[in-house]
Amino acid sequence: MEPQDHPQVGLERLIFPSPIAWVGTDQADPEYALLAKLKPGTVLMMGNNPALPRMPARPRLLDFFKHRFTDITVAHLLRSGHEALKAGHDEKIVLACLLHDIANGCLVRCDHGYWGAQLIAPYVSEEVAWAVKYHQALRYYADELVGYQYPQSYVRFFGENYEPPEYIRRDARVARAHRWYMSSRLITLFDIYFFEKADPIDPELFTDIIGRNFREPEEGLGFDGSPVAHMWRTMIWPNNSL
Numbered sequence: 001m002e003p004q005d006h007p008q009v010g011l012e013r014l015i016f017p018s019p020i021a022w023v024g025t026d027q028a029d030p031e032y033a034l035l036a037k038l039k040p041g042t043v044l045m046m047g048n049n050p051a052l053p054r055m056p057a058r059p060r061l062l063d064f065f066k067h068r069f070t071d072i073t074v075a076h077l078l079r080s081g082h083e084a085l086k087a088g089h090d091e092k093i094v095l096a097c098l099l100h101d102i103a104n105g106c107l108v109r110c111d112h113g114y115w116g117a118q119l120i121a122p123y124v125s126e127e128v129a130w131a132v133k134y135h136q137a138l139r140y141y142a143d144e145l146v147g148y149q150y151p152q153s154y155v156r157f158f159g160e161n162y163e164p165p166e167y168i169r170r171d172a173r174v175a176r177a178h179r180w181y182m183s184s185r186l187i188t189l190f191d192i193y194f195f196e197k198a199d200p201i202d203p204e205l206f207t208d209i210i211g212r213n214f215r216e217p218e219e220g221l222g223f224d225g226s227p228v229a230h231m232w233r234t235m236i237w238p239n240n241s242l
């Protein structure tokens with residue numbers, strides 16, 4: 001039985017997928033077909049999707065790890081933060097590693113470093129958001145002096161001799177010359193892919209570091225009126241039609 005506090009209770013909800021997920025793919029444009037299905041008793045989904053875990057009324061950062069981010073993103077971020085922690089890095093570096101790919105978790109993959117930096121900017125130090133933004137560009141460029149090589153996984157993902165676009169080349173140069181370079185570079189050093197199942201890491205391991213370095217808004221992420229609140233709300237209600 002569906003909880004009564006879901007909106008649209010008793011109605012058939014149609015999910016109108018966001019165009020960014022299907023434009024250019026082999027999936028047909030779903031828009032006309034979906035609109036044709038609208039009839040009495042059928043609506044376009046708004047609000048809580050009963051198929052997704054319920055978020056608390058005032059969501060906190062770890063709620064997104066537990067209830068929204070995809071399995072691979074969660075495992076990757078926890079692993080990255082854990083490796084930075086074990087290596088004895090500052091809390092700001094551990095946090096940056098823990099958050100560096102959150103845009104991929106439930107929002108958007110393209111330009112994920114830039115989206116991820118925006119998502120966290122109101123809540124973390126400027127340096128942490130900066131490091132997250134630039135890790136995307138720095139990933140493409142080796143720095144032998146600190147032991148960072150071009151990732152073999154990128155050869156597999158993007159093909160041999162893939163050349164990043166000019167804005168990535170430019171931002172890598174900007175990052176290289178910046179005083180916070182190593183903060184972003186460290187993200188790339190701990191950006192380790194473990195697609196096979198590894199021992200799970202308990203997100204609560206990071207509770208204290210988050211508490212000291214991430215200003216959780218009292219109203220909850222998505223509801224604090226910040227310039228990025230809508231981005232967090234989009235992850236709470238990813239299937240809203242509008």
Ligand SMILES: [Fe+2]
Nearest residue numbers: 100101135136
């Ligand atoms: Fe990344």
Ligand SMILES: [Fe+2]
Nearest residue numbers: 076100101191
């Ligand atoms: Fe990553």
